[in-house]
Amino acid sequence: MTLADMKQMTPSHPMAETALHPLGFSRARFILFVVTALAVVIAPFVLYPIFLMKIYCFIIFAVAYNLLLGYTGLMSFGHAAFWGMGAYLTAYSAANWGFGFEAALLTGTVTGAALGLIFGLVAIRRTGLYFAMITLALAQMVYFICLQSPFTGGEDGVQGVPRGSLLGLVDLNNDWNLYWLVGTILLGTIILSNRVVHSPFGQVLRAIRNNPARAKSLGYNVDRYKLCAFVMSAALAGFAGGLKAIIFQIATLTDVSTVASTEAVLITLVGGIGTIFGPAVGSIIVLSLEHYLAPFGPWVMFTQGVVFVFFVLVFRKGLLGEFQSYFKTSL
Amino acid sequence: MADYVLQAKGITKSFGAFKAVDTVDLDIEKGEIHAMIGPNGAGKTTCFNLLTGDLPLTSGTIHLEGRNISGMSMDRIARRGLVRSYQISSIFPDFTVLNNVRFALQRKRGQSLDFWRSERTLDDLNARALELLEDLGLADVAGERAAELSYGKKRALEIATTLALDPSVLLLDEPTSGMGREDIGRVVDLIRKVAKGRTVLMVEHNLSVVEGLCDRITVLARGQVIARGRYAEVAKDPLVVEAYLGAAHA
Numbered sequence: 065m066t067l068a069d070m071k072q073m074t075p076s077h078p079m080a081e082t083a084l085h086p087l088g089f090s091r092a093r094f095i096l097f098v099v100t101a102l103a104v105v106i107a108p109f110v111l112y113p114i115f116l117m118k119i120y121c122f123i124i125f126a127v128a129y130n131l132l133l134g135y136t137g138l139m140s141f142g143h144a145a146f147w148g149m150g151a152y153l154t155a156y157s158a159a160n161w162g163f164g165f166e167a168a169l170l171t172g173t174v175t176g177a178a179l180g181l182i183f184g185l186v187a188i189r190r191t192g193l194y195f196a197m198i199t200l201a202l203a204q205m206v207y208f209i210c211l212q213s214p215f216t217g218g219e220d221g222v223q224g225v226p227r228g229s230l231l232g233l234v235d236l237n238n239d240w241n242l243y244w245l246v247g248t249i250l251l252g253t254i255i256l257s258n259r260v261v262h263s264p265f266g267q268v269l270r271a272i273r274n275n276p277a278r279a280k281s282l283g284y285n286v287d288r289y290k291l292c293a294f295v296m297s298a299a300l301a302g303f304a305g306g307l308k309a310i311i312f313q314i315a316t317l318t319d320v321s322t323v324a325s326t327e328a329v330l331i332t333l334v335g336g337i338g339t340i341f342g343p344a345v346g347s348i349i350v351l352s353l354e355h356y357l358a359p360f361g362p363w364v365m366f367t368q369g370v371v372f373v374f375f376v377l378v379f380r381k382g383l384l385g386e387f388q389s390y391f392k393t394s395l
Numbered sequence: 396m397a398d399y400v401l402q403a404k405g406i407t408k409s410f411g412a413f414k415a416v417d418t419v420d421l422d423i424e425k426g427e428i429h430a431m432i433g434p435n436g437a438g439k440t441t442c443f444n445l446l447t448g449d450l451p452l453t454s455g456t457i458h459l460e461g462r463n464i465s466g467m468s469m470d471r472i473a474r475r476g477l478v479r480s481y482q483i484s485s486i487f488p489d490f491t492v493l494n495n496v497r498f499a500l501q502r503k504r505g506q507s508l509d510f511w512r513s514e515r516t517l518d519d520l521n522a523r524a525l526e527l528l529e530d531l532g533l534a535d536v537a538g539e540r541a542a543e544l545s546y547g548k549k550r551a552l553e554i555a556t557t558l559a560l561d562p563s564v565l566l567l568d569e570p571t572s573g574m575g576r577e578d579i580g581r582v583v584d585l586i587r588k589v590a591k592g593r594t595v596l597m598v599e600h601n602l603s604v605v606e607g608l609c610d611r612i613t614v615l616a617r618g619q620v621i622a623r624g625r626y627a628e629v630a631k632d633p634l635v636v637e638a639y640l641g642a643a644h645a
């Protein structure tokens with residue numbers, strides 16, 4: 065091969081695709097995106113829109129989580145704090161301050177980001193298990209504060225959250241209107257996450273996941289990049305929690321408890337860490353299991369445990385992670 | 396005073412009670428190729444770790460181009476132009492060989508916080524990355540995953556990545572170890588070539604490489620400098636001979 069040939073070739077990723085498709089997707093990812101979009105359009109005619117919207121919120125939450133775990137290599141056990149506080153502040157501002165849909169969601173997002181900045185500043189210098197433990201401890205503190213302070217409504221939660229309308233035009237009390245909006249937001253989030261991951265910034269994150277020490281010795285301010293990723297992830301988690309609060313018109317202690325953090329971890333691992341579409345696959349599997357096993361009461365937990373162990377043992381990289389290795393293309 | 400680019404005064408690193416580096420002074424002149432030699436465990440790598448900020452100093456000071464860099468973080472020191480390669484190759488295993496080098500070029504160019512642009516904007520760095528790979532005989536594996544490279548090629552890749560940053564002071568920790576004769580020749584030629592316009596400090600066990608390449612050497616044993624000067628003078632120093640023989644017998 066001549067040097068000229070080599071210069072033609074542009075491997076931008078170990079599993080590089082040469083052609084660039086619309087919206088910045090590779091071909092494989094573009095196909096998956098089309099499939100996802102079709103599923104979003106068809107699904108509400110088959111399944112309950114409310115259940116679907118719940119899945120979509122968790123997909124967005126897991127996309128946020130995956131940005132950290134999958135692309136930066138940071139394991140957080142405290143994402144419930146961002147999701148839950150995002151939900152609370154969205155709900156509270158809509159119910160008590162008369163904030164409209166957009167302003168309330170923005171409040172939830174900013175809450176997530178601000179909390180993420182605090183968590184990040186405390187934890188970012190630690191790595192591995194220490195990092196995970198600090199995020200867990202901080203999230204437990206947030207839970208405790210929520211349990212004690214009156215604004216969360218204690219066990220009752222913040223109820224009767226008005227959904228409002230989109231830009232004052234589209235009435236969101238109509239489930240179908242809300243569904244199309246949430247579906248669009250989901251697709252937008254996937255485009256955005258693909259964009260971020262496959263950007264120069266995303267390249268730095270992946271390098272940090274690969275070899276943080278070398279990234280640092282090449283002159284990258286690794287802690288700053290990690291902090292940026294952490295705040296982005298927390299903001300998106302807060303946004304997802306806020307969206308869920310609007311859809312269900314309630315924010316509760318469950319949202320801010322370790323249950324929510326576990327959900328993010330589980331979905332991401334089942335779907336495939338470090339893949340754009342893994343969160344979608346993971347959310348569908350995990351939430352469907354929960355939903356369809358709900359009649360069996362405590363068996364949900366047991367089955368969840370079995371599924372988790374199964375995935376860890378059989379699909380070490382998660383479902384899409386395994387596909388990714390098999391087809392040698394990044395999904 | 397001579398024009399010292401890199402100057403260490405009394406640098407010390409203790410691991411518990413053990414002093415791996417014990418009040419070492421270093422004066423590296425601008426534009427020279429300086430070798431640091433000494434038996435295994437003498438503290439050479441630890442010395443590098445102190446100079447680059449990989450490890451915090453126990454005591455002592457380091458000046459880079461007249462500025463005190465003691466206690467500065469590793470990435471800041473790197474941005475000031477002091478960049479190293481590691482004894483144990485440090486690469487990005489999941490990246491392609493090309494992207495390993497390109498990642499270093501990306502830092503030089505800036506814009507690494509751009510999260511709204513496509514990574515394809517980095518493609519215009521490919522040509523320069525390939526040139527560097529050519530220099531190290533890696534052009535034909537540019538598209539491979541770095542993890543798949545042989546030991547020697549990983550070392551070459553790390554050197555290419557280090558050079559991509561165009562450092563004013565280049566620290567190489569045993570750049571030729573584990574390489575075949577042909578690759579050693581290539582790396583030696585390359586170091587000679589890239590040394591023009593910059594300063595090189597290298598740890599090297601192959602004394603014929605040192606003799607052919609380096610202007611001055613510093614000999615370390617048990618954490619301390621036991622000799623320094625031109626190769627021909629130092630090689631005759633009885634302390635040095637003893638340190639080497641002693642190590643060989645140990």
Ligand SMILES: Nc1ncnc2c1ncn2[C@@H]1O[C@H](COP(=O)(O)OP(=O)(O)O)[C@@H](O)[C@H]1O
Nearest residue numbers: 410414415433434435436437438439440441442
């Ligand atoms: N992180 C560390 N903790 C404890 N001891 C260390 C550490 N790093 C190096 N040492 C010890 O310091 C001494 C010098 O090591 P090193 O600098 O790697 O030597 P060299 O590179 O000259 O072979 C060795 O005895 C080594 O065991």
Ligand SMILES: [Mg+2]
Nearest residue numbers: 439440441482
């Ligand atoms: Mg060494």
